[in-house]
Amino acid sequence: MKKFKFYSFILSVVFIFSPLLSDETRKPINKISCLDKGICHQLFSMDGTIVIEFTNQNKTIPLTVIVEYNDAQNLDLEAGRKDILLISPNEIRSTDFIQISDPNKRWSINYPFRFYQGDITQEMDADYVYRLPFRNKHLLTQGYNGIWTHQGKNALDFDMPEKTPILAAREGVVTDFADHFTIGGNNPSLKAKANFVTILHEDGSSAFYGHLYPKGVQVKIGQIVRKGQQIGLSGNTGYSTNPHLHFQVMKPIIQDQGVDEPTVPTFFQTESSLKDSLVEQNFYWHEDTPLSEIPFIAKDYIKICNDFNDKGEVFNCTSVRQKGNIVVQLYVFKPKIREYEFYVYSQGESAPILKWKIESQKDWSKFYTYTSSSNLNPGKYQLVVRSENLELDPIPFVVKK
Numbered sequence: 001m002k003k004f005k006f007y008s009f010i011l012s013v014v015f016i017f018s019p020l021l022s023d024e025t026r027k028p029i030n031k032i033s034c035l036d037k038g039i040c041h042q043l044f045s046m047d048g049t050i051v052i053e054f055t056n057q058n059k060t061i062p063l064t065v066i067v068e069y070n071d072a073q074n075l076d077l078e079a080g081r082k083d084i085l086l087i088s089p090n091e092i093r094s095t096d097f098i099q100i101s102d103p104n105k106r107w108s109i110n111y112p113f114r115f116y117q118g119d120i121t122q123e124m125d126a127d128y129v130y131r132l133p134f135r136n137k138h139l140l141t142q143g144y145n146g147i148w149t150h151q152g153k154n155a156l157d158f159d160m161p162e163k164t165p166i167l168a169a170r171e172g173v174v175t176d177f178a179d180h181f182t183i184g185g186n187n188p189s190l191k192a193k194a195n196f197v198t199i200l201h202e203d204g205s206s207a208f209y210g211h212l213y214p215k216g217v218q219v220k221i222g223q224i225v226r227k228g229q230q231i232g233l234s235g236n237t238g239y240s241t242n243p244h245l246h247f248q249v250m251k252p253i254i255q256d257q258g259v260d261e262p263t264v265p266t267f268f269q270t271e272s273s274l275k276d277s278l279v280e281q282n283f284y285w286h287e288d289t290p291l292s293e294i295p296f297i298a299k300d301y302i303k304i305c306n307d308f309n310d311k312g313e314v315f316n317c318t319s320v321r322q323k324g325n326i327v328v329q330l331y332v333f334k335p336k337i338r339e340y341e342f343y344v345y346s347q348g349e350s351a352p353i354l355k356w357k358i359e360s361q362k363d364w365s366k367f368y369t370y371t372s373s374s375n376l377n378p379g380k381y382q383l384v385v386r387s388e389n390l391e392l393d394p395i396p397f398v399v400k401k
């Protein structure tokens with residue numbers, strides 16, 4: 001997963017000037033200097049004072065600038081002074097005046113500053129309810145503080161095939177994206193090579209949508225997007241073991257020692273709740289899906305094999321060996337206590353050759369069940385799963401010697 005980063009730039013500028021005559025007109029001391037992301041700065045003097053002016057050239061993105069001062073000479077500057085300026089799109093804002101102590105002597109100042117997209121001085125709306133960033137349903141493979149790559153992070157991974165449309169979970173303005181990366185894999189060195197979109201929200205928080213498809217970003221920087229608007233296509237770029245969407249919301253917080261940028265937990269509207277906290281290994285449907293249309297299990301999520309792989313997962317084997325076990329892995333969309341019955345039929349036969357049952361626990365969204373395959377002769381078979389009056393389409397498999 002790519003580590004999310006807010007834009008912060010530190011610039012260190014020193015100006016040393018000859019004596020200034022007292023003058024009531026505002027005079028630029030240096031040339032206006034513009035950085036990436038549409039921010040410009042310039043130093044002015046007027047009537048024995050100096051002031052730093054910042055311009056936000058963005059048409060839709062507000063900026064927060066934090067200016068600190070050091071190495072000031074011959075200036076009446078309080079130790080540790082820090083100015084925080086919120087600059088609306090297309091706006092110019094100045095710092096408070098700094099008095100020149102002795103107008104007949106040289107003065108100097110160094111004003112490193114950092115800037116952030118959005119108003120980071122705001123309190124986040126912690127009760128905001130997001131929409132799921134996709135249509136239909138997807139499995140949450142890793143939740144908040146997940147053990148693989150989300151340790152200490154409030155991030156969500158939704159399993160989905162490449163090129164699944166990604167929708168904005170909340171309205172906002174696009175502040176950044178990348179879509180030129182083409183590779184992905186289970187390798188931390190690919191962390192910074194995920195395609196992504198970031199969307200700034202009204203309350204100063206930002207959502208990050210990661211691992212998008214190469215050239216799969218469908219919005220531009222500065223574009224205002226509606227909640228639910230399609231912003232791109234999912235992919236598998238960067239540090240990613242399988243196609244999925246990484247979603248996280250960050251809210252910068254101004255601390256005494258700089259700015260902290262923690263990920264924050266969020267609520268979602270889902271098929272079953274107006275305000276849901278998502279739990280790992282559960283499926284979630286878009287809120288418009290009627291509950292009656294939601295099965296609790298689907299054939300696509302049943303896998304059969306002889307054994308687990310090194311990740312503790314069951315591969316979808318097309319054939320199993322005659323000797324040993326048959327392992328069946330199931331995903332349950334909405335876990336609760338249920339009895340599941342398993343039947344194995346030889347192709348064309350109406351009486352099952354094997355049958356067994358298992359009672360699932362209320363929190364089992366994924367579970368395994370075994371049976372011995374030693375009674376099965378080489379040939380073609382079908383597995384049928386039944387539960388609560390639901391019978392899934394037969395799942396074919398082959399037994400080999």
Ligand SMILES: [Zn+2]
Pocket residue numbers: 001142149150155156157245246247
């Ligand atoms: Zn992730």
